[in-house]
Amino acid sequence: MNKKLLILTLALMKNGFSFPKEKSKKIKQILLFIVLAFSLLPMVFGLVTFLTNTYDGLATVGEEGVLLSLGIAVSAFVIFFFGLFYTMNTFYFSDDVENLLPLPIKSSHILGAKFIIVTIFEYLTASMIFLPILIVYGVKSGGGLLYYLYALLIFLALPVIPIVLDSVIVMIIMRFTNLAKNKDAFRVISAVIAIIFGVGVSTMSQRLVLNAGAGQTKLGNNSMVAVTSNIFPASKLGALGLINHRNLSGLVYTGLFIIVSLVGFYLFLLLGNKLYFKGVTGVSVSSSSKKQISSEELSRKSIRSSVMRSYVMKEIRILFRTPAYFINCILMNFIWPIFLIIPIFTQPNSMSGIGEMVAVMQKQGISGLVFVAFFGVMLFVSSSNGIAATSISREGENVFFNKYIPVSYNTQIMAKVIAGVIMGVVGMLSISLVAVILLKLPLSLMVLMCVTSFLAILFSNFVGIIIDLYNPKLHWDNEQKAVKQNLNLMLSMVICIAFGGLTAYAVIKLNLNLIQVVVSLIVFYGTLDCLLYLFIKKIGSKIFSKIEY
Amino acid sequence: MIELSKVTKSFNSTIKAVDNIDLKVNNGEIFGFLGPNGAGKTTTIKMMTGILAPDNGSILMDGLDITQDPLKAKKQFGFVPDSPNMFLRLKGFEYLNFMSDIYDVPSKERKEKIEMLSNRFEMTKALGDQIQSYSHGMRQKIIIMGVLIHNPSVWIMDEPMTGLDPRAAFTLKEMMREHADKGNTVFFSTHVLDVAEKICDRVAVINQGKLLFCGKLDEMKAHFKAQGESLEKIFLDMTEHE
Numbered sequence: 001m002n003k004k005l006l007i008l009t010l011a012l013m014k015n016g017f018s019f020p021k022e023k024s025k026k027i028k029q030i031l032l033f034i035v036l037a038f039s040l041l042p043m044v045f046g047l048v049t050f051l052t053n054t055y056d057g058l059a060t061v062g063e064e065g066v067l068l069s070l071g072i073a074v075s076a077f078v079i080f081f082f083g084l085f086y087t088m089n090t091f092y093f094s095d096d097v098e099n100l101l102p103l104p105i106k107s108s109h110i111l112g113a114k115f116i117i118v119t120i121f122e123y124l125t126a127s128m129i130f131l132p133i134l135i136v137y138g139v140k141s142g143g144g145l146l147y148y149l150y151a152l153l154i155f156l157a158l159p160v161i162p163i164v165l166d167s168v169i170v171m172i173i174m175r176f177t178n179l180a181k182n183k184d185a186f187r188v189i190s191a192v193i194a195i196i197f198g199v200g201v202s203t204m205s206q207r208l209v210l211n212a213g214a215g216q217t218k219l220g221n222n223s224m225v226a227v228t229s230n231i232f233p234a235s236k237l238g239a240l241g242l243i244n245h246r247n248l249s250g251l252v253y254t255g256l257f258i259i260v261s262l263v264g265f266y267l268f269l270l271l272g273n274k275l276y277f278k279g280v281t282g283v284s285v286s287s288s289s290k291k292q293i294s295s296e297e298l299s300r301k302s303i304r305s306s307v308m309r310s311y312v313m314k315e316i317r318i319l320f321r322t323p324a325y326f327i328n329c330i331l332m333n334f335i336w337p338i339f340l341i342i343p344i345f346t347q348p349n350s351m352s353g354i355g356e357m358v359a360v361m362q363k364q365g366i367s368g369l370v371f372v373a374f375f376g377v378m379l380f381v382s383s384s385n386g387i388a389a390t391s392i393s394r395e396g397e398n399v400f401f402n403k404y405i406p407v408s409y410n411t412q413i414m415a416k417v418i419a420g421v422i423m424g425v426v427g428m429l430s431i432s433l434v435a436v437i438l439l440k441l442p443l444s445l446m447v448l449m450c451v452t453s454f455l456a457i458l459f460s461n462f463v464g465i466i467i468d469l470y471n472p473k474l475h476w477d478n479e480q481k482a483v484k485q486n487l488n489l490m491l492s493m494v495i496c497i498a499f500g501g502l503t504a505y506a507v508i509k510l511n512l513n514l515i516q517v518v519v520s521l522i523v524f525y526g527t528l529d530c531l532l533y534l535f536i537k538k539i540g541s542k543i544f545s546k547i548e549y
Numbered sequence: 550m551i552e553l554s555k556v557t558k559s560f561n562s563t564i565k566a567v568d569n570i571d572l573k574v575n576n577g578e579i580f581g582f583l584g585p586n587g588a589g590k591t592t593t594i595k596m597m598t599g600i601l602a603p604d605n606g607s608i609l610m611d612g613l614d615i616t617q618d619p620l621k622a623k624k625q626f627g628f629v630p631d632s633p634n635m636f637l638r639l640k641g642f643e644y645l646n647f648m649s650d651i652y653d654v655p656s657k658e659r660k661e662k663i664e665m666l667s668n669r670f671e672m673t674k675a676l677g678d679q680i681q682s683y684s685h686g687m688r689q690k691i692i693i694m695g696v697l698i699h700n701p702s703v704w705i706m707d708e709p710m711t712g713l714d715p716r717a718a719f720t721l722k723e724m725m726r727e728h729a730d731k732g733n734t735v736f737f738s739t740h741v742l743d744v745a746e747k748i749c750d751r752v753a754v755i756n757q758g759k760l761l762f763c764g765k766l767d768e769m770k771a772h773f774k775a776q777g778e779s780l781e782k783i784f785l786d787m788t789e790h791e
Binding site for chain 1 (some may be wrong): 677
């Protein structure tokens with residue numbers, strides 16, 4: 001690798017993954033990592049068991065290679081999807097470009113370094129899905145050293161093509177929206193377009209696979225590999241490379257896979273040189289209207305409101321107007337309904353499937369399981385927006401403001417919780433709307449679901465703020481680091497998912513009916529919310545007062 | 550009135566950033582807090598405003614203890630921090646409204662105040678824009694306006710002149726004088742001696758966390774028996790030898 005590119009990549013990396021200097025904070029951070037790793041263990045065990053069973057099942061019909069090709073394809077998709085956010089954040093919303101532009105560095109080096117950073121992030125994503133698949137396949141098929149060597153190479157090359165695609169989509173959109181006057185707003189709109197585009201592409205290709213798969217009846221000898229790999233054409237090469245690792249063809253396929261990735265990276269650099277800088281320059285320049293506000297307008301706008309209301313409005317305004325916050329905290333509430341809708345419109349079969357489901361539900365009565373599923377989804381969605389779990393972190397170096405204003409810490413904490421709850425409820429209502437229309441659920445039931453799920457939203461926000469109070473990430477130099485690279489968000493999500501999972505497990509195990517489910521959810525989470533509220537009220541102020549930048 | 554007695558703050562329990570400081574700022578005076586970079590000015594101000602808790606000692610704002618009775622004490626002062634890069638995504642008037650709500654300013658009064666302050670600081674055409682579109686000086690002005698909107702009796706300002714254009718700096722100095730002349734307190738830090746020399750009634754000099762001097766400028770000159778030399782030289786000497 002070019003020396004300058006390496007230096008730049010390392011510098012940007014250090015900037016991105018900065019560990020706190022103080023020893024106690026460092027220990028806290030490491031402990032947090034360990035807790036997160038342990039909490040993921042049950043999921044890993046589950047996944048490995050599932051993969052082993054799948055391998056055995058596929059092996060009986062001689063199609064075990066599907067595990068690899070599907071694994072590569074699915075991983076490529078997940079990387080592609082998360083990559084949209086990563087590339088947008090790293091390429092456009094981090095301000096370091098403004099500092100790099102005056103330095104004597106080639107533009108391709110800046111682009112290359114940023115690309116590598118996104119790739120490294122994606123290795124984390126890939127290691128959660130792809131690594132277990134590689135290992136299970138390796139162990140089950142008795143792969144030797146060569147298998148693992150190829151596996152490593154393919155693992156390393158895997159994120160390249162999806163990220164090239166992400167970058168191209170993002171760069172083209174940003175190149176043209178940069179012409180706009182209100183940059184923040186247009187950047188947000190571009191992000192939305194890019195995400196819808198991304199979801200669209202993925203579901204379209206899913207449909208392709210389903211159609212192709214329908215025509216394929218002859219099984220055996222890993223012939224399904226070709227079909228599943230339609231999702232991502234290049235992934236076929238990787239799968240074939242691994243399956244045939246004992247033959248020369250394995251080497252050829254693996255080599256081709258790597259060459260395709262390298263060519264992709266080179267094309268990205270060529271295109272980036274043309275598109276990137278025109279889109280990114282002036283990223284921090286914002287326009288002003290310089291229009292005088294009339295006296296009447298001022299009277300209308302300067303109406304007194306309560307401290308709480310004013311504080312909540314301030315939080316929400318900033319969340320909506322800061323592109324990094326909008327994408328990670330606000331959009332997250334609406335992305336799930338989109339996920340629900342698009343496949344239904346792009347896959348004609350799914351509509352009849354839903355019809356059957358609805359018929360079954362109406363025949364047997366809505367089971368407690370459907371109810372608790374909705375509750376669990378809301379718990380997940382409202383924790384994934386991270387509004388509460390990053391609310392102190394988002395203050396950053398300006399956290400001193402919270403300390404000199406004459407507003408009690410409790411009021412400030414609750415205002416932050418309320419901002420998160422409001423957005424959680426908005427997300428819940430949008431999901432409910434989709435559910436009522438598509439699943440034809442009775443409105444009265446939906447209302448009952450929403451009322452109960454409100455407790456889930458409260459719970460996730462209380463959990464989020466408690467975590468962020470104890471260990472806020474205040475040292476960041478651009479906004480995306482406050483929300484994107486914040487372990488507090490991960491931790492609160494893991495806790496909420498665990499609670500959701502345990503709740504569902506209990507409902508299944510105890511075989512509760514609908515009324516029992518509703519009552520127990522309300523009693524359990526109602527009590528839990530009260531306890532968390534009291535906890536925050538009792539010690540929130542004390543912890544907040546100790547937070548120092 | 551601001552009273553600090555025996556205030557100490559250390560970081561990492563070894564370096565004393567502020568070392569046993571006693572200070573009294575009277576009503577009706579403009580008080581300059583001088584010292585080189587890293588002397589302990591900002592740490593002192595952070596303790597006065599409740600941002601940092603002192604390890605020892607007490608701080609009173611108009612008789613109210615900032616650690617014992619923080620909310621009431623915080624209502625007594627308005628604080629201009631040294632960096633004006635706050636609330637960049639809010640529009641000017643939204644920020645002023647937010648500050649007014651926090652400090653309970655009635656609707657009618659806030660409107661008059663916003664009009665008066667934006668005229669004086671020449672910000673009438675900027676209020677509808679987001680603060681991030683402002684220049685450094687304009688950001689400084691909007692923060693100062695946000696502080697003055699609730700009419701606090703005590704003003705605390707950390708390097709308030711930095712980034713202001715000459716006209717705005719003049720307006721601010723004028724307003725500081727008016728405020729003090731009404732019997733209120735103005736406390737500000739600076740490392741620019743000229744500013745202190747022109748408008749301060751009294752000054753204090755801090756270096757390496759210790760208070761080296763507190764009194765009138767003339768007294769400072771006499772104190773160091775260097776009448777012939779410039780104030781700048783005295784200041785340099787004083788902070789150098791420590």
